[in-house]
Amino acid sequence: MSASSADTLRRVVIVGASAAGLTAAETLRRSGHTGTITLIGDEPAAPYDRPPLSKEILNGAWGPDRLPLRTEADLDALGLDTRYGRTAASLDRVARTVLLSDGTEVPYDGLIVATGVRPRRLPGAPAHTLRTLDDALALKGRLGPGRSLAVVGAGFLGAEAAAVAADLGTRVTLLEPASVPLAHAIGEDIGRVLAQAHLDHGVALRTGTGVTEVVSGGVRLDDGSVAEADTVLVAIGSRPNTEWLTGSGLTLDDGLVCDEFCAAAPGVYGAGDVARWHNPLFGTSMRVEHRTNAAEQGMAAARNLLGARQPFAPVPYFWSDQYDMKIRAYGYLRGHDEVRVVEGSLTDRKFLAVYRTGERLSGVLAIGMPPKSIRPWQRSIAAGAPWGGALSALAPSAEATA
Known part of the structure; x- marks a missing residue:
């Protein structure tokens, strides 16, 4: 200084x-x-x-x-x-x-x-949100065997809460207006992987379903019906x-x-x-x-x-834990033009997928893979690597089928 x-x-x-x-x-x-x-x-x-x-x-x-x-x-x-x-x-x-x-x-x-x-909220009766420690402790007290929870929104926050609640023995209904969870961010194929994980753990996942308000004993859906639950968590952004x-x-x-x-x-x-x-x-x-x-x-x-005048140009990073899945991602995945699995298998829920926006590599997401597998892709994103060049250098078999 x-x-x-x-x-x-x-x-x-x-x-x-x-x-x-x-x-x-x-x-x-x-x-x-x-x-x-x-x-x-x-x-x-x-x-x-x-x-x-x-x-x-x-x-x-x-x-x-x-x-x-x-x-x-x-x-x-x-x-x-x-x-x-x-x-x-x-x-x-x-x-x-x-x-x-x-x-x-x-x-x-x-x-x-x-x-x-x-947190954004829904009209109607009071509902839980999850932003502060007090929020988390209040919701925690409502989970467990014999309890039911409706989670509105299957983004990362809603999905993580639904996974924890299901593991604690709560009967969970997860409601999402999109066709699959997080399709806008990570792509439909990977969204279906996350959806299947919820179904395999007993969560009643209802996609393509909007919620209009919170009511006593649950939430009212956009078709006028009520999804019943003892507790409602609103996780809609x-x-x-x-x-x-x-x-x-x-x-x-x-x-x-x-x-x-x-x-x-x-x-x-x-x-x-x-x-x-x-x-x-x-x-x-x-x-x-x-x-x-x-x-x-x-x-x-x-x-x-203090006067440094250095552009802030990071490769964004996020992670999520859902059931036994560790999800890691680098880059800017929204608005991508293509997503391609270059290692592993979606069926096994153990894979590495890369994202293309325009002609450049814009993101990478891994589930169940060691951290070292994702780092070369992160470095390529930070270097502004072109899509074809990144595939050729890091996943030549995938590039050959492009």
């Missing part, structure tokens, strides 16, 4: 005590920032990990004590001005202040927005937490719109689930709701706030 940066950034405010917000704070300190760092979070707890909520917390393998991202000593060493249990109400970019829900105004010289997302930025002059479009440096405006940066930024590696705008991206983008936003 230059001397001029130190002089102009005496006060940095990070809105969002999330994985992105925490790594931003750590990066600021590691980069030499000695001024005030205010970390604002809407939950009363220090930053904690969210992916285990739909896995280890829900199935009881972990207790809440394993969720904190850092120890108290680690957080104390950062010297943060923490404002937990408060939300940001508005932003005044002229005065350079963030107004909190308790009426406090927090001044800043540099601002990082890491406010994340919140999320909304970026950007309402507090309305009127600030920042561009909002399904997230806080940022450039390739994660900058939304001079002195204002976005990171994590809330940020929609231009990824120059793929030449497109994207908003990624995965844990790895949140941490990496928090670091990138902090460095660029």
